[in-house]
Amino acid sequence: MTVTTRPLAAPSMLGGSIELPAHPCEHDPARRVAPWTGQPGTAGTVAVVGAGKMGLPLCAQFAGHGWRVVAVDVQPAVVDAINAGVSHVDGEPGLAEAVARAHADGSLSATLDAAAAAREADVVVLIVPVMLDDEQQPDYRYMDAAVASVAPGLHAGSTVIFETTLPVGDTRHRFAPRLEHATGLASERDLFVAFSPERLYSGHALANLAQYPKLVGGLGEESRRLAAAFYASVLDAPVVAMSNAEAAEFSKLADTTYRDVNIALANEFARYADRVGVDIQEVIAAANSQPYSHIHQPGIGVGGHCIPVYPHFLLSRAPEMELVSLSRRVNDGQIGVAIKALQKELGSLEGVEVLVLGLTYRDGVKELAYSRALPLIERLAFHGAIVSAYDPLLTPDEIARCGARPWAWGEESPARAVLTQTADPAFAGLDWAWFPDLHVLYDGRNSLRDARMPAGVAYHGVGVPAGLRASGR
Numbered sequence: 280m281t282v283t284t285r286p287l288a289a290p291s292m293l294g295g296s297i298e299l300p301a302h303p304c305e306h307d308p309a310r311r312v313a314p315w316t317g318q319p320g321t322a323g324t325v326a327v328v329g330a331g332k333m334g335l336p337l338c339a340q341f342a343g344h345g346w347r348v349v350a351v352d353v354q355p356a357v358v359d360a361i362n363a364g365v366s367h368v369d370g371e372p373g374l375a376e377a378v379a380r381a382h383a384d385g386s387l388s389a390t391l392d393a394a395a396a397a398r399e400a401d402v403v404v405l406i407v408p409v410m411l412d413d414e415q416q417p418d419y420r421y422m423d424a425a426v427a428s429v430a431p432g433l434h435a436g437s438t439v440i441f442e443t444t445l446p447v448g449d450t451r452h453r454f455a456p457r458l459e460h461a462t463g464l465a466s467e468r469d470l471f472v473a474f475s476p477e478r479l480y481s482g483h484a485l486a487n488l489a490q491y492p493k494l495v496g497g498l499g500e501e502s503r504r505l506a507a508a509f510y511a512s513v514l515d516a517p518v519v520a521m522s523n524a525e526a527a528e529f530s531k532l533a534d535t536t537y538r539d540v541n542i543a544l545a546n547e548f549a550r551y552a553d554r555v556g557v558d559i560q561e562v563i564a565a566a567n568s569q570p571y572s573h574i575h576q577p578g579i580g581v582g583g584h585c586i587p588v589y590p591h592f593l594l595s596r597a598p599e600m601e602l603v604s605l606s607r608r609v610n611d612g613q614i615g616v617a618i619k620a621l622q623k624e625l626g627s628l629e630g631v632e633v634l635v636l637g638l639t640y641r642d643g644v645k646e647l648a649y650s651r652a653l654p655l656i657e658r659l660a661f662h663g664a665i666v667s668a669y670d671p672l673l674t675p676d677e678i679a680r681c682g683a684r685p686w687a688w689g690e691e692s693p694a695r696a697v698l699t700q701t702a703d704p705a706f707a708g709l710d711w712a713w714f715p716d717l718h719v720l721y722d723g724r725n726s727l728r729d730a731r732m733p734a735g736v737a738y739h740g741v742g743v744p745a746g747l748r749a750s751g752r
């Protein structure tokens with residue numbers, strides 16, 4: 280596959296969505312070599328450290344292109360599953376089959392021993408989480424541990440690639456010095472260090488690997504060459520060799536922060552649309568009907584461990600970015616907007632039964648990380664509401680751990696308010712007869728805007744005033 284220094288400019292000039300085609304594989308079978316030195320048509324051994332939701336699809340992809348893959352994880356259950364040829368990650372089309380195939384042909388194995396894996400590997404890819412601590416600063420505990428654990432196995436010629444999203448400068452200033460110090464190797468002479476952001480969307484990982492250009496930046500020219508050659512050999516999408524690691528780090532933060540700021544703008548528009556009695560979805564669809572406008576959808580908040588997190592990575596180094604911090608506050612403030620709307624319909628929430636539908640950060644992904652459902656439940660309870668909840672992806676115990684009473688689908692509920700926090704398609708099957716006391720539906724994702732509500736039940740979408748919601752999207 281091609282290695283370029285810039286993504287194709289033409290589609291990126293447009294503000295609208297870009298439909299990226301899947302790139303067919305044009306690789307001839309790779310020749311396995313040891314050591315691997317980046318020659319086209321050759322494959323070596325790669326250690327993937329962190330075999331989670333993103334790491335495991337990477338393992339499958341790399342193994343499918345002739346590389347020997349050693350998955351490294353700290354969880355014995357993950358290692359055991361991979362060594363049995365079983366994917367422990369659900370909801371990724373094609374992944375279970377690809378893992379089984381790679382295990383059967385001997386190209387994929389797993390271990391708890393990171394140093395041993397690094398010793399055998401030509402390339403080490405790190406994809407363990409970096410999250411936020413309570414002060415909204417990067418929490419490096421998993422990555423620091425992963426870096427320390429691979430270091431004893433690194434050797435002259437090792438290429439280490441960070442795929443986990445990092446603040447700008449971390450590859451060069453935080454991690455490369457640790458690797459050099461622990462190994463005695465020198466960057467760009469016998470140790471090659473690069474950053475390449477993981478940009479996959481949960482549930483579409485393997486498809487996205489064939490679609491999205493792979494961005495790569497090295498500490499220096501040789502790191503960049505080796506990292507780009509690695510991805511050119513394992514991916515079918517184009518590889519973009521950027522100027523340096525910092526440009527590649529920043530690109531991921533720019534992409535995710537752009538989405539957060541865009542959603543914040545949509546949320547402000549939605550608040551105004553509410554005030555003037557206009558349907559924001561109609562407005563957005565109209566505005567986006569030329570290629571320079573790409574307004575996202577408003578909602579009850581932004582969850583998951585990407586979009587609400589990475590603006591803080593930027594802010595941790597660039598606190599002067601006012602728009603970025605304001606957008607975070609606007610998006611987090613959407614819970615307050617929802618609660619105010621309920622109070623407007625119901626008065627005080629003291630003792631009021633409220634049912635929250637959808638607790639994961641988005642529908643279809645069993646992940647509670649940074650889900651806005653958790654502060655939502657907390658705030659409702661703070662206002663005195665009696666909160667029950669349902670999520671098709673969670674067990675009653677998991678729901679109870681989120682601080683709400685589990686509601687069973689189809690059970691009669693005393694709820695006076697129902698509030699959707701995800702757009703799970705299952706919610707279209709709600710029968711309003713289950714809620715004889717219902718006064719208001721707050722539709723936090725505007726996904727039930729076409730629902731027929733019983734007489735006397737108010738519908739409230741985010742920027743979709745009652746009475747206007749049928750007027751067109």
Ligand SMILES: NC(=O)c1ccc[n+]([C@@H]2O[C@H](COP(=O)([O-])OP(=O)(O)OC[C@H]3O[C@@H](n4cnc5c(N)ncnc54)[C@H](O)[C@@H]3O)[C@@H](O)[C@H]2O)c1
Binds near residue numbers: 334354425428
């Ligand atoms: N999940 C997403 O949607 C997504 C999308 C794009 C990018 N990313 C990036 O991928 C990173 C990882 O996300 P994920 O969803 O795969 O996380 P995950 O929690 O599903 O998986 C992380 C894995 O790393 C393992 N791990 C933790 N510490 C380790 C260590 N010291 N050594 C070896 N293994 C260790 C864990 O046991 C787990 O299996 C994120 O931090 C983010 O930068 C995630």
